[in-house]
Amino acid sequence: MNLFDVYPLNNVTIVKAKDSYVWDSDGNQYLDLYGGHAVISIGHTHPHWVRRIEDQLEKVAFYSNSVQNPLQVELAKKLGEVSGKEDYQLFLCNSGAEANENALKMASFHTGRKKVVAFSKAFHGRTSLAVSVTDNKNYVAPVNETDNVTFLPFNDEAALEAHFTKHGNEIAAVIIEGIQGVGGINVATESFLQLIRRLCDQYGAVFIADAVQCGYGRSGKFFSHDYAGVNADIYSMAKGMGNGFPIGAIILAPHIKPKHFQLGTTFGGNHLACAAALAVLEVMQQEKLMENAAEVGTYLQNELKAIPELKNVRGRGLMIGFDVPEELAPLRKNLLTNQRIFTGEAKPNVIRLLPSLALKQKDAQQFIDALKNEIAALKEAATAQA
Numbered sequence: 001m002n003l004f005d006v007y008p009l010n011n012v013t014i015v016k017a018k019d020s021y022v023w024d025s026d027g028n029q030y031l032d033l034y035g036g037h038a039v040i041s042i043g044h045t046h047p048h049w050v051r052r053i054e055d056q057l058e059k060v061a062f063y064s065n066s067v068q069n070p071l072q073v074e075l076a077k078k079l080g081e082v083s084g085k086e087d088y089q090l091f092l093c094n095s096g097a098e099a100n101e102n103a104l105k106m107a108s109f110h111t112g113r114k115k116v117v118a119f120s121k122a123f124h125g126r127t128s129l130a131v132s133v134t135d136n137k138n139y140v141a142p143v144n145e146t147d148n149v150t151f152l153p154f155n156d157e158a159a160l161e162a163h164f165t166k167h168g169n170e171i172a173a174v175i176i177e178g179i180q181g182v183g184g185i186n187v188a189t190e191s192f193l194q195l196i197r198r199l200c201d202q203y204g205a206v207f208i209a210d211a212v213q214c215g216y217g218r219s220g221k222f223f224s225h226d227y228a229g230v231n232a233d234i235y236s237m238a239k240g241m242g243n244g245f246p247i248g249a250i251i252l253a254p255h256i257k258p259k260h261f262q263l264g265t266t267f268g269g270n271h272l273a274c275a276a277a278l279a280v281l282e283v284m285q286q287e288k289l290m291e292n293a294a295e296v297g298t299y300l301q302n303e304l305k306a307i308p309e310l311k312n313v314r315g316r317g318l319m320i321g322f323d324v325p326e327e328l329a330p331l332r333k334n335l336l337t338n339q340r341i342f343t344g345e346a347k348p349n350v351i352r353l354l355p356s357l358a359l360k361q362k363d364a365q366q367f368i369d370a371l372k373n374e375i376a377a378l379k380e381a382a383t384a385q386a
């Protein structure tokens with residue numbers, strides 16, 4: 001049997017990983033500024049995370065959600081404490097798409113409405129409802145097409161206000177990433193998020209904060225939406241939550257009341273996943289990783305802004321993007337092959353940095369030096385050719 005050919009792949013096989021580093025099958029070491037797509041939050045194979053999963057594995061790995069699971073209660077308490085959303089309610093699932101699927105369903109159950117507002121360049125996942133609020137035609141199968149979703153321009157306050165004035169009473173939810181990831185690291189303005197809050201309150205709609213990529217401390221605050229100083233009604237999360245162990249969740253504000261069987265899951269919140277997620281939060285607290293993300297992120301952004309060839313450096317904390325001009329198009333590939341540094345991308349020409357929140361300043365410096373070398377080499381090659 002062959003694999004279904006889903007993505008173009010880098011020709012690298014990773015066999016070992018530690019902190020912000022990975023090693024390939026030939027023994028080469030790489031600096032990982034991609035974090036397996038923003039998933040590695042506390043660092044690869046963190047010893048506390050490994051131990052907590054191993055310990056749990058010895059006890060019970062899985063039992064269904066038909067019995068009490070004190071680990072879920074412990075996780076809810078810890079997540080409330082670290083995120084500051086202590087009065088919210090936790091529903092556990094397995095991925096980001098699933099989290100958004102459940103968030104949208106709950107918004108619809110809660111309001112009794114069907115219409116959803118999403119934004120240009122949004123990415124919310126690939127399952128049915130999640131992909132219907134994703135602004136990329138290539139991901140949307142005919143069966144996912146719906147009249148229930150309106151895409152408005154990102155950060156356009158007048159367009160949002162006009163849409164609510166006309167259709168506000170039909171809107172179940174507004175869903176927005178605090179910082180768009182797949183869309184190319186576009187930061188939602190604080191005033192835009194505040195306007196969403198005000199309009200959702202005025203018209204009785206649910207504000208869904210997709211924090212799958214920009215959440216869990218990556219921005220330097222627990223939720224990047226927190227920079228706006230307003231609360232969403234539902235936050236979705238996944239990626240960094242398990243540091244690579246699959247787990248996702250939504251947290252719901254207290255006014256959204258649960259009814260039995262509206263949501264459900266077989267694997268969500270299993271014992272092993274809870275152990276992994278607890279380990280992540282414990283390490284985040286102990287090692288002050290949100291503070292580190294803010295500090296090292298600011299350092300990186302300042303260094304990047306000082307490189308004249310790079311355009312439009314943006315982001316928050318350790319979620320950073322910049323535009324690469326056409327003449328430096330091979331830069332990302334060269335960073336991987338010549339410097340052994342993994343970075344992320346966004347179409348058409350954005351390099352995305354999504355490293356572990358424990359990234360050290362010396363690693364950031366290594367990247368900046370490597371980047372400067374590769375830019376100089378590309379410019380030299382272009383001059384030689386001219």
Ligand SMILES: Cc1ncc(COP(=O)(O)O)c(C=O)c1O
Pocket residue numbers: 095096097098100123124125126177181182210211212213214238239
């Ligand atoms: C903002 C956002 N939402 C949702 C998802 C979907 O998450 P998953 O791939 O875990 O389903 C992603 C994945 O990249 C994402 O970046």
